[in-house]
Amino acid sequence: MVAPPDDDVLWARSVHCSLEGSPALSGVSLGVREGHVLAVRGPRACGKTTLLRCLSGQLVPQEGEVWFDGHPVHTLSRAQRERLRAERFAWIGPEPSLVPELNGWENAALPLLLRGTSQRAAKAAAMEWLERLDVADCAGRKPAALPRHRRQRIAVARALTARPTVLFADEPTASLHASDRAQVLRTLTTAARSHGVTVVLATLDEDAAALADHCLPLVDGRRADAATPEAEGQEACSLSV
Amino acid sequence: MLALRLARGSRLLVQLRRLLVAAASAGVGFLLLCTLMWAVGHPEGALLRLLWCAVPAAAAVQLAVAVARTDPGTRPRPGLSAIGLGPVRLTAYATVTTAASCVLGSLFALLAFWHLRGDGSGLPLDGASRRLLAGNGTVPAGAVVLLLAAVPVLASAAVACALRPSVRERAAAKPGTTSAPAGLPWGVALTAAGLAVETYASGGGDRTPLPLPGRFEGSPAGVLGGWALTAVGLALAGPGISHLCGWLLQSARPGAVRLLAGRALMSQARSIGRPLGVLCAVVSGTFAAAALYGPGDRRPYGVLTGLGAVLVIGCALASVLTAAAEAVHSREETNSALGEAGTPAAVLRAAAGVRVLALAAVFAPLTWIVAELAAAPLGR
Numbered sequence: 001m002v003a004p005p006d007d008d009v010l011w012a013r014s015v016h017c018s019l020e021g022s023p024a025l026s027g028v029s030l031g032v033r034e035g036h037v038l039a040v041r042g043p044r045a046c047g048k049t050t051l052l053r054c055l056s057g058q059l060v061p062q063e064g065e066v067w068f069d070g071h072p073v074h075t076l077s078r079a080q081r082e083r084l085r086a087e088r089f090a091w092i093g094p095e096p097s098l099v100p101e102l103n104g105w106e107n108a109a110l111p112l113l114l115r116g117t118s119q120r121a122a123k124a125a126a127m128e129w130l131e132r133l134d135v136a137d138c139a140g141r142k143p144a145a146l147p148r149h150r151r152q153r154i155a156v157a158r159a160l161t162a163r164p165t166v167l168f169a170d171e172p173t174a175s176l177h178a179s180d181r182a183q184v185l186r187t188l189t190t191a192a193r194s195h196g197v198t199v200v201l202a203t204l205d206e207d208a209a210a211l212a213d214h215c216l217p218l219v220d221g222r223r224a225d226a227a228t229p230e231a232e233g234q235e236a237c238s239l240s241v
Numbered sequence: 242m243l244a245l246r247l248a249r250g251s252r253l254l255v256q257l258r259r260l261l262v263a264a265a266s267a268g269v270g271f272l273l274l275c276t277l278m279w280a281v282g283h284p285e286g287a288l289l290r291l292l293w294c295a296v297p298a299a300a301a302v303q304l305a306v307a308v309a310r311t312d313p314g315t316r317p318r319p320g321l322s323a324i325g326l327g328p329v330r331l332t333a334y335a336t337v338t339t340a341a342s343c344v345l346g347s348l349f350a351l352l353a354f355w356h357l358r359g360d361g362s363g364l365p366l367d368g369a370s371r372r373l374l375a376g377n378g379t380v381p382a383g384a385v386v387l388l389l390a391a392v393p394v395l396a397s398a399a400v401a402c403a404l405r406p407s408v409r410e411r412a413a414a415k416p417g418t419t420s421a422p423a424g425l426p427w428g429v430a431l432t433a434a435g436l437a438v439e440t441y442a443s444g445g446g447d448r449t450p451l452p453l454p455g456r457f458e459g460s461p462a463g464v465l466g467g468w469a470l471t472a473v474g475l476a477l478a479g480p481g482i483s484h485l486c487g488w489l490l491q492s493a494r495p496g497a498v499r500l501l502a503g504r505a506l507m508s509q510a511r512s513i514g515r516p517l518g519v520l521c522a523v524v525s526g527t528f529a530a531a532a533l534y535g536p537g538d539r540r541p542y543g544v545l546t547g548l549g550a551v552l553v554i555g556c557a558l559a560s561v562l563t564a565a566a567e568a569v570h571s572r573e574e575t576n577s578a579l580g581e582a583g584t585p586a587a588v589l590r591a592a593a594g595v596r597v598l599a600l601a602a603v604f605a606p607l608t609w610i611v612a613e614l615a616a617a618p619l620g621r
Contacts, residue, residue, distance in 0.1 A: 058581065079585075097582075142419075144418070162583075
């Protein structure tokens with residue numbers, strides 16, 4: 001993780017971000033190499049989602065820099081960041097947030113349709129990914145008629161159909177049972193590796209982190225593995241109760 | 242008290258919608274009071290006038306239900322559920338809020354009535370309509386209270402029925418259904434039958450149990466029946482027509498914008514189509530009614546007729562706008578998820594615009610055709 005920034009497709013330097021007044025990230029730096037899987041691990045409310053949102057350009061950090069592919073992300077305008085997200089990034093959330101009116105393959109093909117791909121080509125690409133993720137039988141059905149783990153697989157297919165450079169997965173298995181969790185994660189990381197997609201994966205559990213190339217432990221908006229300033233916060237913690 | 246406290250803290254747009262309900266209630270209350278005073282002076286024929294007031298009253302009640310349904314304060318919220326304010330008590334809250342808006346309107350109607358009748362306060366318009374509203378000088382207090390309570394009681398009862406927790410659960414259980422609503426064939430049949438009845442009846446004789454305003458000479462009961470059938474038919478057909486619009490939009494190899502717009506329209510056809518159908522019926526009915534009036538009428542166009550017409554049209558329009566606001570709100574979650582996935586906001590705006598255009602392109606000509614067909618036999 002100490003590789004020079006030139007090798008990294010995505011890197012951030014001392015990102016500070018506060019949400020509605022409360023600090024979420026205080027000085028996080030990281031870099032991800034192309035085609036690698038980075039797991040951001042930590043308990044709830046440690047800033048995982050905020051970090052992913054900063055890296056993917058949904059949020060602009062108050063301080064610090066985010067660079068993608070040699071270009072700054074934090075200085076782009078809202079429209080430029082939107083285009084970057086649509087063309088180079090993909091996002092999988094904790095909930096399989098599919099469009100309820102569209103059926104399986106239409107949901108998976110939506111990113112391609114948004115780029116203006118013809119319907120035939122978009123459907124072919126979407127069906128290919130649905131088959132690879134073992135949900136081809138859900139192609140013609142609405143999300144409401146499907147169990148949650150199948151919906152989440154369709155969300156994974158939607159993210160991969162777009163052929164993104166970086167895939168952000170924010171606790172993609174948070175709402176699944178243990179057996180489905182392992183399967184979804186394995187298919188996600190395998191598919192990403194075989195297509196050279198860089199993955200930034202936010203997760204709570206260690207098993208998921210084991211599938212990654214690198215792990216970034218995050219506690220209270222700081223990297224837990226970074227050299228901590230001496231006894232910082234000791235004073236503040238010694239409350240008498 | 243909690244209802245009032247919650248109501249006070251809500252957003253401007255929500256307050257504006259509640260104010261619309263209050264205004265509708267005030268309008269209906271004023272109409273009812275005017276009818277009452279006319280009845281005190283002329284006992285014969287008063288029942289008919291009272292019955293005509295049922296049309297604006299129904300419109301006001303429908304608006305109250307539409308507003309209560311979209312009121313963000315009446316949706317189950319985790320914060321309130323945590324303190325024990327679940328769906329059942331929220332229904333009660335919605336009922337109380339509606340009753341409060343309507344009572345406010347009724348009180349305003351009473352004040353306006355008192356003032357126009359001449360309360361001697363010396364403000365402008367004091368006693369401006371003394372001749373119309375004075376009757377023979379006495380005001381039956383019991384009747385006034387009964388009539389002013391009518392809209393608040395009816396509206397609250399309708400809201401309590403429409404927002405029962407069981408009804409809400411059923412509505413929330415089926416997100417994203419795009420199956421066609423069932424009413425289209427019935428709606429078309431009823432509309433056509435209504436127009437036919439009206440055309441047939443307008444050629445009838447001069448024996449009139451229900452005299453229409455203006456200079457109409459045909460059989461008014463038949464014409465009114467025909468209108469009513471047409472209106473019911475349009476209200477029934479509204480969801481089906483909206484669904485058809487959506488289906489047409491998303492057919493034939495759509496791109497992302499057409500696909501999103503069409504499917505959203507198909508899934509919202511039920512909620513948005515009903516008020517649109519009602520608006521279509523009301524507007525075409527208004528055009529047809531305008532054909533009744535002309536120079537030298539026996540029963541000319543009056544202020545109160547105008548007030549009633551404005552109330553009915555206003556309520557129908559406000560219901561459509563409220564349903565549209567609800568539709569926008571119900572898409573918020575999907576849209577934010579699409580935004581996370583990188584969908585440009587311009588695409589979502591374009592999809593919304595295409596939906597509005599498609600609906601306008603279908604409903605505007607439809608309204609015009611029905612209005613022309615309904616007015617054709619009346620203008621002869």
